[in-house]
Structures are given as C-alpha cells and as structure tokens.
Amino acid sequence: MDSRVQEQLSKYLGIMKEEELEEFLHRLPDKETHSDPTTKSWIKLEESAAMEVASCLVSQYGEQKAWDLALHTWEQMGLGDLRAKAQREAALMPGIRERHQSQDRGCSLPTQSLKNEDLHQNFIKLQLLQISHPGRPENRDWFDIMVKKPRQLIEIRQLFGSDSGSQTGLHIVMVHGEAGVGKSTLARQVRAAWGEGRLFRDHFQHVFYINCGELDQFSSMTLAELIQKHSAAPGTPIEEILSQPKQLLFILDGFWWGTKSHLREDCSDKKEVHELLSSLIKKTILPEASLLITARNAVLRSDFSFEYKIYFVEVLGFSESSRKDYFYQYFTKESQASRALTVVESNPALWTLCLMPWVSWLACTCLKQQMERRQKLLLMCQTTTALCLQFLSQSLSGQPFETQLSGLCSLAAERTQQGYTRFSALDLIKHNLNDTIISTLLKMGVLQENHSFILLCFQEFFDALCCVLESNKEGQIRKWLKTRQDVCVAPTTRFLFGLLSEHGVRELESIFRCRLSQEGKMELLQWIQEQLKHMHQSGKPYCLQLLHCLYEIQDGDFLRQVMNYFNGTRIFFQTNMDLLVSTFCIKFCKHIKRLQLRQNGQKIQPEGAPDMILLYLNEVTEESWKILFSILGLMESLKELDLSTNILSEPAVQILCETLSDPRCHLQTLGLNNCGLTSSCCQHLASALSSSPSLTELDLRKYYPDDLGMALLCKGLLHPSCQLRLLRLNRHHLSKKAKQMLIGLEKEKPQLLISHKWDKHGTHLHEDTGAGATSDHTTSQAQQRPESEGDSSLIAQIASLSVSSAAPQGDQHMEAMMTRGNFHSSM
DSSP, X not given: OOHHHHHHHHHHHHHSOHHHHHHHHHHOSOGGGGOSTTHHHHHHHTHHHHHHHHHHHHHHHOHHHHHHHHHHHHHHHTOHHHHHHHHHHHTTSTTHHHHHHHHHHHOSSSSSOTTSTTTTTTTOOEEEEEESOOOOTTSTTHHHHHXXXXXXXXXXXXXXXXXXXXXXXXXXXXXXXSXXXXXXXXXXXXXXXXXXXXXXTTTOSEEEEEEGGGSTTOSOBOHHHHHHHTOSSTTSOHHXXXXXXXXXXXXXXXXXXXXXXOOOSOTTXXXXXXXXXXXXXXXXXXXXXXXXXXXXXXXXXXXXXXXXXXXXXXXXXXXXXHHHHHXXXXXXXXXXXXXXXXXXXXXXXXXXXXXXXXXXXXXXXXXXXXXXXTOOOOOOOOSHHHHHHHHHHHHHTTOSOHHHHHHHHHHHXXXXXXXXXXXXXXXXXXXXXXXXXXXXXXXXXXXXXXTEESSHHHHHHHHHHHHHHTTTSTTHHHHXXXXXXXXXXXXXXXXXXXXXXXXXXXXXXXXXXXXXOSHHHHHHHHHHHHHHHHHHHHTOOOOHHHHHHHHHHOOHHHHHHHGGGOOSEEEEEOSHHHHHHHHHHHTTOSSOOEEEEEETTOOOOSTTOOSEEEEEOSOOOHHHHHHHHTTTTTXXXXXXXXXXXXXXXXXXHHHHHHHHTSTTOOOOEEEOTTOOOOTTHHHHHHHHHHHOSXXXXXXXXXXXXXXXXXXXXXXXXXXXXXXXXXXXXXXXXOOHHHHHHHHHHHHHOTTOEEESOBXXXXXXXXXXXXXXXESSHHHHHHHHHHHHTTSOOHHHHHHHHOOOOOOOOOOHHHHHHHHSOSTTSOO
C-alpha cells in the first residue's frame, strides 16, 4: 500500500470540521465503513479521527477507490474548494496522477459535470448587481425608475454582514436573473464557502441549502423535517437549532411563488411544501431567520408584496474576463482551453452569448466532444437554440433515438405545464423512455439520477421541441402559447422561435428524420405582430425578451415584418448579450434615422430625441462598442448617431472610424460631445473624415486637441474626399497655434462651418473665437484673417506638425465581424 495516499486522505479529512466529518461518514455508500460502534468515538478524537477514517477507507475500498469516494463525497457536501485542492495536489502523486488525468480525458462533462452540486463554483465569478427594487417592465415609467435607482456591482461577501453596507440587518436577499445565468451556482457557492469557514461564519451557525425543484415530490412535511433533511449536521437536535433563530440562514434555490396562506409558528405541523416555504418568506414562521432566495426575473413579475425590506441582487452572468477563466478551468490541458477559446472568440455572437454560464458549458462540451473524436473544431452557432441542437446532434452521434426523444419531449412538456421539474420512474415508462436512452441522457448531462432535468433550461428546450414536432397540426403553435405562463418572457418561447428558424427546422428534420410544416412559423409571426401592436398602441415599453425571441429566429424577412412597430422607443439593457440582441433586431427597422446611446443613468436630451434610445446601465466596454458599431453599415435608414457623454477609448474610436469608412455606412451626423477623446484619437478621426462617403456633421464639443491632434484633424478635413460641412468644436482652451490652424482651415475651406453652437435651422450662432466675438461666418474670417498674415500656410503648418496620418491597420476582429456575415449581416 502506498502510504502517501492514506496520508493525503488523512490530511484533507483533518481539515474538515467535526460536524463535516460526521456528515462525511453518513454520506458514505457502504455503512460498514462506519458501522463499528467505535465510530462515534472517532468524531471526538479530533486529531486522530481523520487518520482513523482514512485508514478505514483505504483498508475497505483500496487506495484508488477510497480516493475517488472521498472526492465524490466532498462534492456532494458542497466542499468544492477542498475537493479542488485535493485534486490539484493529487496530480503530483504517483498512482493517482494517471487515473485522475485519464478520468478527465474520458469524461464529456466539465469538472466536470452539470450533475455536480458544485457546478462551476470552484472558479466561477459572477457579476452581481445591487438595486433597491427591480421594478416592473409593464409600468410606463419603468425605464426612468430604473435609471434613477441606485445600482452598483457587489461581491458575494456583501450579500450579508458588516460588508453589506445599507443592507446590514436585512433578513432576506432576493437573487434574481434570467434562466441559466448562474443563480443556483451562486447559492451553492454561498453554502460551500460557509461550510469551509470562508463566508458568513460569524453570522450564521446553521445554513440550509434547499433546492426547491427537488421538493415537489413531497406532498407535505413539517418545519422540523425540512430542517433536519437539509442540515449540514443532521444529528443536531431541532431544539438546539431553533434556539438561536437569528443565526439561521435558509437558501431557497429556484423558488416559485405559492399560496398566500400563513402557518403558525409550530415546527410540528405538517403542511404542503410550497405553503411551508411561503410562510418562511412571509416571516410567519422563524421571523428572525435570514433567507437567500434565488428566482427567475419572471417570478418578480408575480403579484406579491412584502411588509419588510428585501435586498435585491441581479445576477448578470460572467464578467468578460470570467469567461476565459471558465474555459481554462473546464479543460484539463491549457492547450485544449486555448484551442477552444480561439474557436469561440472567432464567433463574436457566440462569444457574447457565453456570458451565460450554461452557454459556456454547452460550447465547451461540444468542443470537448470534437477533440475526443479528433474532429475539426467548429462552432458556427449564432444562437442558444442552435447550440443546443448541435449539442444534441453531436451527443447522440446518429443513434436511432427518434421515438425515445419524442417521449422525452412529451415528458418535458407535461411537467412544464404542470409546474414541476421532477418526474417518477412511472413517468419514464409512460413516455416510452427505456434504460438505453436514459443512460445516454445521464452521460450527456441532460438528466440527473434523481429523476429531473439537470437544468430547467433543458426541460424548457425539450418542451418547445415537443411543440415544434407537433406543429404540423393547424393551430398547434397558438394553442401551445396560450397554455404557457409569462409566454413573452419564458425561455421556452425563445427556444420555440429558434427551433422554427430555417436552421432549426433543418436540424430537427435531420435528427428526427421527419418533415416539418412551415405553418408554424406563420402562426408565430401573427402572434408576435399582435403582441407588438398591443404594446405600441398601449404605449407600454417594449419587452426586451421579445427581442431575444426575434434574435433566435435569425430570419431577416420575418424581422422586417415585425420591426416596424419599434419606432420612437427606448430599449433598456444591462449586458452585452442584450446589446447584441437589440442591435441585431433594430438593423431591420427601415425607418430609424437617429440612434442614441446613454449609459449609467445619463439624462436623455429632450430636443431632437432620436428614433431609438439604447439605455445601458452598466459600463460600455470595447466589446460593447464592437457590437454596436457593427450595424452602422447595415442600416440604410440610419443617418445620425449620438454617443455624447459616453467615454470612448482609443480602440473604440478606431473601430468607429473604420466603420464610418465603410462604403455601406450612410451616417451623416456623428455626436461625440464630451466623450473623453484623447489626442491620439485624431489620427483615426482624420482617416474617417477623409474616407467617409456620407459624414457631413461632427460634434466634438468639450474636446480640446493639442497642436498635433489639430494638425491631423485639419489634414483630414482638407482632404478632397471629406464631405463635412459642420464641425462643432470649442475654440476655448486651444493653444494659439491650434486656433491659427482653425483660422487657416476656414480660409482654405469656406464651405465648412466651425462653431460650438448650431441650431436646428442651420443658422450659425454667436461664438467667442478668442480673437473677438463674431456674428457670422464671413465676419469671423474677415476679422481673423489679419492675425494669420505672415504665418506659413495651413498646409505647411500641418506638414510641420503631423506624422503620417495614413489610416491605421484595421482591427482584424472587427473586420471579421463586418465580412463574415455572422450575427450582424443582412439576412
């Protein structure tokens, strides 16, 4: 026997707390391991307990199986960090190293599986956004309310405790977000970090993690049974647990809103589970206990109210950097992660969608399968639905499971309509699911052994798939839509649009070996036109979730028929995924002439309000700008873009200017007022001025270029191809030499008007040029001309100051976005 294996087991078992070691023993599958009456004495020996347990495990199971069993048990207990640390060190140990690596290579799921309760929690870093209340989109003033409410990104440690600022003393934290964004992962992270003593140990003596989706199998239970079932220390007397209610934290993961009835504060009463959970939230039982609730945004639209303050935190998914971290943690080899990243990053739409953790998992899993089969790595998917279909097709590898998959779809539809996530063995038989297909679905990571889908998103995908497979029946789509709650915002509706797309129908016909009718898409078109028409007539804000549905269908003709309803509207979004979806859809609006972007609560200017306003409440990154600018050459109707008061980095300006030079871009007016431009941006602006086919007005107020920057601007403005007729620029704070260059520019190009004020009628207004007040353009030139006499010509001044102002090399990533025909190309 290699004593190092036992030593390592002893080491990590010794790190565990007394109650954790006791739970570890109770979770072992073979009771013989702790059937000895002396087992209980091990727990009390503290230092020697770990050595005794390690010795017993190795003796009974052998080295490798004992090690694997320990890893699996830590995983079940939510001790993800302990498990990860043990695995890292095990990689350096003889005997275990090869087994560990071979297991990773042979597994098609990430560290490795969605089955694991600690899915991603060892390394996931989510964006958490605090807001006093999420509001309701159906309210007319919802956008304004959202802009005005205080919002800030927080860390997980700020959910409770002294670091939580204004929320100190709050008893309920509501963590909400879209489907698949990582809410459950966060909940498990809190439980695991508390168990390891890294989070909230000073605040909570007991933490109970309750997966609400797994409770629908119980018709009723008492509060005592609920606590004992989910306690980290199941042997602790219920009286002891309840003696200090302020030190209790209940984590209700995946909460659904149930009955409004209340319970008495009696832990011996048996009640239906949803009623029991509702009473915990309503504070009619254990009012001093704290709760962490995860719920989809749709739950917050329910008609409920609270008599106490709740701390709302929205999960926005991965940060941009966390996506890369996830890929490197998923793949066991750095080279594999690098290859996978290269493939996904080359697909801008998919890379943006990977902000959702479950989309990142799907992408990694598909690429992992391709690596194992030594296939060329390829992911051309532009939508989540397309990625799900590729995952399904790859995982089944042409196996004849059409009948069984149809049964799985009908099972998903049945349970979704009934509001349940779990099913029974009898349900499997009822829907003709045999052991072979069940085993396959378990290995794929679609189902889990406790008779439920691994993710609710998968259940919703197969629910929508069931509808499409039956869409040959007249009226089936409308019937399906009527039977679903919150149909406009439900993920099932997004999947329905994606499955009825041209690509979706083609893939389904291949997988199920059938022919599908086109009537379903026509029914869908009529339905969404009715929805948008109603919103337009009622004056309600347009639902961003409908744009997500339209994005999934990826059909230009379809979108052109529905996007005419989007006129004079505002779209509120918080992530690049929302921006991707919005820009994809609005490029099919033929009537939008003006577009404005505002971020972080900036006020919207009432005069000259654009046809469409994009309200971005978070920081606009360079990736965001790439997404936005990618549509400028695809909207023939767009004539004005106002980016004023948004900070633009030099790379962002470069991307913008390259887009302006595209012959397909018809932009005439560009607003860059107070955008924090640097002098280095002038080279890019000069290049755009000399090559843009349509730009006639440029607003550069509150921008004060230095002499070199002014020289570059003037060179671009003097280019024969420059079409600019109005330049809004402050002369104040410019150097004397820069002002002289402006005077020379006015002299060389009299048709160009330069002013920091310009009204909508095109009248040149009074301006202080620094050399005296002027009332019109001609007088200005006449007064200023003597000052420039004796100076060298403007061309000579520019030549003496400027370096080569040739357009910089194009951004290859942006070029790919503009030519590859991905998510922004005309359909």
